[in-house]
Structures are given as C-alpha cells and as structure tokens.
Amino acid sequence: MSLMINHLKLKITTSNGIFGVDIPFERGLFILQADNTSGKSTCLLSILYALGLEGMLGPSHRMTLPPVVWERVEYEGRNYSVIESEVLLEISNSTEIITIQRQIKGNRNRNLINVWNGPSLTSPSDSYRCSSYMVREQGGATREIGFHRFLANFIDWKLPSVPKYNGEESLLYMETIFPILFIEQKHGWSSLRSRFPTYLGIKDISHRVFEFIMALDAQEIATKKISLKQQEKETKERWYATLRQLNDISSSVDATLENVPQEPTSVWPPTIPPQVLIVTKQEVLTIQEEIEKLEQRLSSMEFESVPVVSDIVESTRYNLKEKENQLFDLEIKIRLLFEEIGQKRMQVTSIESRLSSLESELQRNKDLKKLSELQGIQLLHTATGECPTCNQSISDSLIMPEITNHSMTVDQNIEFINEQIKLFKAMQRNESNELKIEEKKLHQLNTFIAQVRQEIRALKTTLTSQNNAPSYAFIEQKIILDIKIKELRETQKRINNFFGILSHLTEDWNSIQIELSNLPKTGILSHEDKTKISELQHSFHDQLSDYGFSSIDDFQEIQISENSYLPEYEGFEVDISKITSAVDISKITSASDYIRFIWAYLLGLLEVARTHGSNHPGLLIMDEPRQHSANEASIKALFNRASHSSQHGQQVIIATSESDEILNRCLKNIPHKLKQFHGKIIAPL
Amino acid sequence: MDDQELLDYLDIPFTFHKRPNPIEPQIRVVWGLSILVLILFICSRGKKSSISRLHFLSWAVRSPENRTTLIELLENRNSPLLNLVQYDPSFDRAIKYAIAEKLVDTDNGKILSLTSSGKSLAEQIMKLNNCLEEEKQILTQKGASVNETLTKEILSRKTRY
Numbered sequence: 009m010s011l012m013i014n015h016l017k018l019k020i021t022t023s024n025g026i027f028g029v030d031i032p033f034e035r036g037l038f039i040l041q042a043d044n045t046s047g048k049s050t051c052l053l054s055i056l057y058a059l060g061l062e063g064m065l066g067p068s069h070r071m072t073l074p075p076v077v078w079e080r081v082e083y084e085g086r087n088y089s090v091i092e093s094e095v096l097l098e099i100s101n102s103t104e105i106i107t108i109q110r111q112i113k114g115n116r117n118r119n120l121i122n123v124w125n126g127p128s129l130t131s132p133s134d135s136y137r138c139s140s141y142m143v144r145e146q147g148g149a150t151r152e153i154g155f156h157r158f159l160a161n162f163i164d165w166k167l168p169s170v171p172k173y174n175g176e177e178s179l180l181y182m183e184t185i186f187p188i189l190f191i192e193q194k195h196g197w198s199s200l201r202s203r204f205p206t207y208l209g210i211k212d213i214s215h216r217v218f219e220f221i222m223a224l225d226a227q228e229i230a231t232k233k234i235s236l237k238q239q240e241k242e243t244k245e246r247w248y249a250t251l252r253q254l255n256d257i258s259s260s261v262d263a264t265l266e267n268v269p270q271e272p273t274s275v276w277p278p279t280i281p282p283q284v285l286i287v288t289k290q291e292v293l294t295i296q297e298e299i300e301k302l303e304q305r306l307s308s309m310e311f312e313s314v315p316v317v318s319d320i321v322e323s324t325r326y327n328l329k330e331k332e333n334q335l336f337d338l339e340i341k342i343r344l345l346f347e348e349i350g351q352k353r354m355q356v357t358s359i360e361s362r363l364s365s366l367e368s369e370l371q372r373n374k375d376l377k378k379l380s381e382l383q384g385i386q387l388l389h390t391a392t393g394e395c396p397t398c399n400q401s402i403s404d405s406l407i408m409p410e411i412t413n414h415s416m417t418v419d420q421n422i423e424f425i426n427e428q429i430k431l432f433k434a435m436q437r438n439e440s441n442e443l444k445i446e447e448k449k450l451h452q453l454n455t456f457i458a459q460v461r462q463e464i465r466a467l468k469t470t471l472t473s474q475n476n477a478p479s480y481a482f483i484e485q486k487i488i489l490d491i492k493i494k495e496l497r498e499t500q501k502r503i504n505n506f507f508g509i510l511s512h513l514t515e516d517w518n519s520i521q522i523e524l525s526n527l528p529k530t531g532i533l534s535h536e537d538k539t540k541i542s543e544l545q546h547s548f549h550d551q552l553s554d555y556g557f558s559s560i561d562d563f564q565e566i567q568i569s570e571n572s573y574l575p576e577y578e579g580f581e582v583d584i585s586k587i588t589s590a591v592d593i594s595k596i597t598s599a600s601d602y603i604r605f606i607w608a609y610l611l612g613l614l615e616v617a618r619t620h621g622s623n624h625p626g627l628l629i630m631d632e633p634r635q636h637s638a639n640e641a642s643i644k645a646l647f648n649r650a651s652h653s654s655q656h657g658q659q660v661i662i663a664t665s666e667s668d669e670i671l672n673r674c675l676k677n678i679p680h681k682l683k684q685f686h687g688k689i690i691a692p693l
Numbered sequence: 694m695d696d697q698e699l700l701d702y703l704d705i706p707f708t709f710h711k712r713p714n715p716i717e718p719q720i721r722v723v724w725g726l727s728i729l730v731l732i733l734f735i736c737s738r739g740k741k742s743s744i745s746r747l748h749f750l751s752w753a754v755r756s757p758e759n760r761t762t763l764i765e766l767l768e769n770r771n772s773p774l775l776n777l778v779q780y781d782p783s784f785d786r787a788i789k790y791a792i793a794e795k796l797v798d799t800d801n802g803k804i805l806s807l808t809s810s811g812k813s814l815a816e817q818i819m820k821l822n823n824c825l826e827e828e829k830q831i832l833t834q835k836g837a838s839v840n841e842t843l844t845k846e847i848l849s850r851k852t853r854y
Contacts, residue, residue: 372719375824375825376721376724378821379724379727379818380723382814382818383817384810384814384818385723385814387810388796390722390723390790391722395793396790397793402722404716404721404723405721405722406721406725406786414713416713416714416716417713418721420715425715
C-alpha cells in the first residue's frame with residue numbers, strides 16, 4: 009500500500025519556445041517554497057490532473073488548471089500563447105516506478121493517459137513499454153482500460169463497493185478518497201466532512217472513505233451482521249412454512265400436533281417430544297395407536313365370514329334409516345357452522361383493519377413526540393401553549409384554539425392508543441383462535457359426512473343386490489378400513505420427513521447463532537478498529553498540544569467519534585462550516601485553530617497507518633497549510649511532526665509561500681528537502 | 694330476578710371521571726408547523742411557495758389514501774372529475790402561527806417563504822430518524838412535481854367541470 013510522487017514535469021510549448029518546470033520530489037518532508045501567485049498551486053494541481061483525479065474538485069469536465077498552462081504564459085512582463093502542453097508525472101509504489109503522461113492542451117484526447125513502466129523522467133530510456141488508458145469516462149474505474157483501475161492496482165487498493173443514495177451500489181471512486189491525501193488551497197481547509205465530492209451520490213461518504221483508508225472491519229462486520237440477520241429471518245420463515253405444512257397434513261387426517269416448538273430451537277428433538285394425536289369424542293390416541301387399533305379391527309373382520317344379503321335385510325334397512333337421519337342432522341349442522349365461520353372471518357378482518365389504523369395513528373403520535381423534543385420546536389411560544397402574538401393561553405389543537413382543558417397531551421394520547429391496541433390485539437387473538445377451531449370442526453364434519461354418505465350408498469347397494477349375494481356394506485367397510493390405515497401410514501411417514509426438515513433447520517439456526525455471537529454485540533467496530541480510532545485520537549491530541557491549540561482548554565475532551573469517525577466535542581461534530589449558536593463549539597473562534605484541527609486529523613491518519621494495517625498510501629500533500637496565518641511555532645511543530653514520515657517511507661509534500669527567513673527558522677534541525685523558486689515557477693526550459 | 698330485584702342489584706354508588714379527549718395528531722400545532730416547514734424546505738423552489746400550493750401538499754401528505762391519490766394524479770391516472778383537494782382550516786391556523794413564530798415570512802399574504810429559523814427547524818426534523826418518514830419520502834419524491842401551475846389547475850377543476 010504505497011504511493012510516492014517522484015518527479016513532476018510540466019511542458020508547455022508556446023509561440024516563444026518551450027516553457028515549463030521540473031520538480032524532483034523525495035520521500036519524507038518535502039517543502040516547495042515559492043511566492044504567492046508564482047504557480048505553486050498550478051504544480052500541485054497538475055499532479056492531481058496527471059492522476060486524472062480533478063473530479064475530486066467537482067463534477068465539471070472543464071479545465072481545473074489555471075490558464076497559464078493552456079492559454080498564455082506570462083514571463084518577464086510579456087505574454088506568450090500556449091500551443092500545446094502536457095504534464096508528466098513519475099510515481100512509485102514500493103516496488104515499481106511508472107511515468108504518466110497526460111495532455112492539457114493539444115490535439116490528443118485529454119482523457120487519454122499514457123503510462124510507461126519505468127522512470128522515464130529521472131532515467132530516460134526507450135526500453136520502457138507504453139500503454140494507454142482512459143480517465144474521466146464511463147468505466148474509467150472499472151474497465152480493463154480504465155486508468156483508475158490501473159492506478160488502484162498500482163497502489164494495491166481493492167476499492168470496495170458502497171451503497172448510493174438511489175439504492176444502487178457503486179465503487180468507492182478514487183476521487184472520494186484523495187481529499188484526505190491532497191489538501192488543495194481553495195476548499196481543502198474548509199471542513200473535514202464537506203471535503204468529499206457529493207455529486208457521485210455515495211451515501212455516508214465520509215464514513216466509507218475513513219473505513220476504507222483505515223481498513224476497518226466495520227463495513228464487513230456490518231454486511232455480515234445484515235446477512236446473518238437475513239439468514240436468521242429466512243430460517244425462521246422456513247420453520248414457519250414447515251409448521252404450516254405439518255398442520256395441513258395432520259389436519260387432512262383430523263390429527264393435531266402437540267409439543268412442536270412454534271419458533272426455531274437449538275435442540276432437536278425437543279425435551280418434550282412432539283406428538284401426532286387423533287382426538288375423538290371418546291378417546292385421545294397417538295397416530296401409531298390409531299393405526300394399531302384399525303389394524304386390529306380389520307384383522308378381526310378377516311376371521312368373520314361374509315354375511316349373505318338375505319340374512320341381514322332387516323338390520324340393513326334399520327341401519328339405512330339411522331344413517332339417513334344422521335346425514336340430515338349433519339347437513340344442518342354444517343350449514344350453520346359455515347355461516348358462523350363466515351361471520352367470524354368478517355369480524356377478524358374488521359379487527360385487523362382497525363388495528364392497522366390504530367398503529368398508523370400511534371406512529372404519528374410518536375412522530376409528534378419526537379418533534380416536540382426538538383430544540384427548534386421548544387423555542388416556540390406555541391409549543392408551551394402560548395399565543396405568539398398576544399401571549400394568551402392556547403390549546404394544542406389547530407381546530408379549537410380556545411383552552412378547554414379537555415384535550416389529551418401527546419403522551420396521554422400515545423398511552424390511550426396503546427391501551428386500545430392492547431385490547432384489539434387480545435380480541436384478534438381470541439377471534440382467530442376461535443375461527444381456527446371452528447374451521448377444524450367444519451373439516452371434521454365434512455370428512456364424517458362423506459363417510460356417512462358412502463355407508464348409505466353401500467347399504468343401499470346391499471339392499472338392491474340379489475338375496476344370495478355377499479353383503480356389499482361389509483366388504484366395503486373392510487376396504488375403507490384398509491384405505492384409512494394406508495392413509496394414516498403415509499401421513500405418519502410425511503410428518504416424520506418434516507420433522508427431519510425441522511431438525512436440519514435447528515442445525516442451521518445453531519450455526520447462525522454461533523456466528524452472530526462471534527460478532528461484536530453492539531455496533532460494528534471490531535477490537536482492532538477501536539484500537540485504530542483510539543490511536544488516531546491519541547495522535548490527534550498529541551498534535552493539538554504540539555501545535556498550540558488553544559480554543560478549547562480541555563481538548564483532551566475532543567473525541568474521535570466511533571460513529572462518524574470525526575472529531576466531536578461534547579457530542580457535537582467539530583466542523584467550522586456547521587458552527588451554530590446551539591453548539592458551544594463557537595469557542596473555536598480562531599480560524600487558525602481550525603486549521604490546526606485539520607492538520608492534526610489528516611496527519612494523524614498518516615501516523616496511525618505506520619503501526620496498523622491500513623489502506624493509507626503514505627502520502628499527504630498540503631497546499632499552503634499556513635492559512636489564516638497560524639503562528640510560527642505551530643508551523644514549526646507541523647514541519648517537525650511531518651518530518652517523521654521519512655523514517656517510515658512516507659511522503660509529506662507541503663507547498664508554502666513563507667519568506668526565506670521564517671522558513672529557515674522553522675526548518676532548523678528538522679530533516680527535510682527544500683525546493684525553492686524565486687519568481688515564476690513556469691519558466692523557459 | 695324480577696324488576697325490583699334487578700333495580701336493587703344495580704343500586705350501588707358510582708362516580709364520573711372527567712376524561713380528556715384524544716386529539717387527532719394531524720391537528721396538533723406541532724404537526725402543522727412541522728409539515729409546513731418541511732414542504733417549504735424539501736420541495737419548494739427558493740424555499741418559497743404559494744399558500745394554495747402549501748394547502749394542496751399538506752392535504753396530499755395527510756394520509757396514505759391521499760398520497761396514493763396524489764401519485765395517481767401526477768401520473769394522470771385518475772378521473773378528471775374527481776373532487777380532489779379538501780381545504781383544511783386547521784392548516785390555515787398552522788400558517789398563522791408559523792408567521793407569528795417567524796418560521797415563515799410573507800410579503801403579500803399569498804406567498805410564504807422559509808425564514809432562517811424555519812430552515813433550522815426543518816433541518817432538525819430532517820435529521821430525526823424514523824420520524825415523519827412517509828411524509829418526508831412523498832415530499833422528496835413527488836413534492837417538486839407539484840408546481841404552482843399544477844396547483845392552479847387542480848384547484849380550478851371544480852369550476853371547469
């Protein structure tokens with residue numbers, strides 16, 4: 009994970025020959041000193057341009073570089089118009105050096121970037137291979153020929169996919185990451201949070217960039233948590249579905265399931281084993297006992313000889329009469345039950361719709377409660393029941409402003425609705441239980457009536473057959489018994505299969521629970537993540553003290569938040585663009601203190617990357633860090649702190665317009681490289 | 694049990710308690726003010742809007758049914774004969790309070806604009822999670838499509854048909 013700037017070359021062909029500049033950079037602290045308006049920022053911005061990262065400054069495709077490189081060069085009081093210009097940049101990771109060329113003005117496509125696989129600037133050779141890539145076009149970060157894809161590989165970055173506002177996913181583009189590596193003069197010093205480009209539509213962009221650059225496990229843990237929760241939910245749903253099927257199967261033979269856990273459990277079979285029971289008026293049997301009972305009856309019938317019709321005419325007639333009466337009664341019962349069930353269903357539906365409207369009213373009241381707690385609301389007269397114009401008391405109702413003393417407060421209203429919901433929920437439970445019982449009853453009756461009809465048919469057939477024929481009813485009874493036994497056996501088998509599924513689901517459930525328990529209980533930060541954040545905080549405090557930060561005495565109280573990853577004081581984000589009267593951060597009156605803040609945070613990231621695994625490429629470029637004229641001692645402390653980078657193979661490039669005198673004082677005894685320009689940087693080559 | 698017995702049975706002391714009336718959440722002051730600043734903040738050009746458009750949108754966010762009607766309307770799916778918008782006097786009062794509270798400002802009584810304190814309130818509401826979510830959503834997605842011209846057209850329908 010490394011990116012260093014080795015050498016920059018600007019080449020501008022003008023009507024008066026070739027202009028430009030050559031700057032050899034080095035590791036460690038590198039100071040670029042030149043007067044204001046001499047072209048420092050041009051040099052730094054052209055680094056950004058060469059890397060195709062000008063999109064970091066905004067969505068526009070217009071030229072981000074100043075006119076000096078594409079319109080006219082002003083030199084020694086005369087103007088020369090630019091005919092062609094390009095930027096060349098030599099960069100290295102820990103093993104390779106490459107050279108990048110991108111045209112600024114000329115005939116070639118500006119979005120085409122040439123890359124040589126060697127140090128073409130510092131040791132020119134024609135043996136380097138050249139390849140072309142494109143940038144700032146569709147697919148520039150994803151396609152094989154996209155330069156940013158190439159560059160990400162070069163830096164050894166695996167850019168994550170992150171959610172966008174529109175619900176889609178996108179790559180965490182390089183343009184979003186570089187604002188914490190490259191602090192340009194115009195916007196870079198304004199705010200920590202609002203430095204990231206928003207036009208890409210990436211959600212919570214500052215979080216995502218921090219997580220990536222510090223290689224936090226947070227995102228992975230969050231994804232894992234979501235996916236495990238999803239699996240947990242799916243397992244639950246499959247459990248419910250299996251239960252439903254079990255119920256359907258068992259009710260098809262009028263059996264009931266006992267002791268089957270309604271929710272997934274961690275042990276299968278449960279301590280009280282599940283049972284399939286067949287309940288009749290006379291007795292309660294398990295399905296196995298029922299099968300045995302029927303088999304016994306069948307085998308006892310095997311021993312009887314089949315009676316002949318003439319012998320049983322009387323008893324058959326009597327039986328037929330009995331059965332027909334029974335059928336008549338049953339039909340009436342069924343019709344009544346049917347009507348009752350219809351009414352019950354309607355009632356359940358109406359309770360449900362009442363419940364849903366109560367719940368939406370509850371939600372609204374809860375919204376109201378949250379609103380009333382807002383500071384902006386509490387400052388209002390109307391919130392305290394006072395007319396804003398005449399200061400008389402008013403009620404909380406927009407329809408009846410007069411005080412009546414009879415209206416509920418929001419809290420009372422919530423309580424009131426909750427009570428109603430409780431009541432209706434109880435009713436709902438009750439009614440749907442009853443409905444279930446009645447539906448079951450209906451099913452039983454239907455099965456029974458079918459049986460009676462069949463018996464009647466059999467008896468009639470017996471009566472109409474020849475006198476010496478065997479009894480049809482007797483034979484059919486045997487057949488029915490046989491079928492019933494087979495059916496019960498089949499059902500028993502299927503139920504056992506489903507119990508097998510439940511047993512599998514139990515295993516799934518267990519492994520999900522174990523994985524969940526291995527993730528952090530609260531939040532999404534791993535132990536290592538928290539260490540990194542506290543290291544950052546440590547470095548941050550250390551630097552604030554070095555830099556002479558004075559706005560907040562107890563700056564030890566400034567925390568790097570584990571939610572936003574940004575500095576927070578008393579729970580408020582410390583951000584100059586957001587200073588509101590509500591926040592005591594207005595204490596940070598001194599703008600130079602805010603600049604110290606940004607130094608400390610961004611350099612802090614670089615420092616944490618020295619001791620912890622991260623995606624930080626070890627590069628920090630600051631354009632004019634002495635904004636708002638921070639005092640000399642602070643800038644010296646910054647230089648000192650930044651110079652440690654050389655021991656860790658990192659690079660800090662600082663462009664400044666300090667005078668020679670001050671700079672000499674500030675850099676005394678500090679290891680550094682200094683490149684000075686007196687007068688215009690862009691000069692004849 | 695004969696009648697006398699029943700009467701004796703019922704003859705026990707009892708008391709009445711005065712019980713406060715529930716208020717529909719949408720007619721509470723805070724609700725009205727919040728919806729008003731949200732409409733101006735989320736979906737009004739230059740944080741300004743005519744009072745009739747505000748009425749229209751406040752009607753539209755009031756219930757799931759109204760939200761559906763609004764979407765159908767924007768997609769030209771409902772009958773032009775449908776008598777849509779109901780004028781809601783409670784929202785008028787919300788507007789009056791909001792002016793008095795200096796959350797909104799008006800020059801001529803027809804156009805309202807959000808003041809800085811109104812804006813700050815709206816921002817606070819936007820930051821609240823799980824609060825007025827459906828209202829925020831419909832305003833964000835559809836609110837801007839309800840422009841002044843459309844409002845005029847809708848409100849004049851009654852006379853046209």
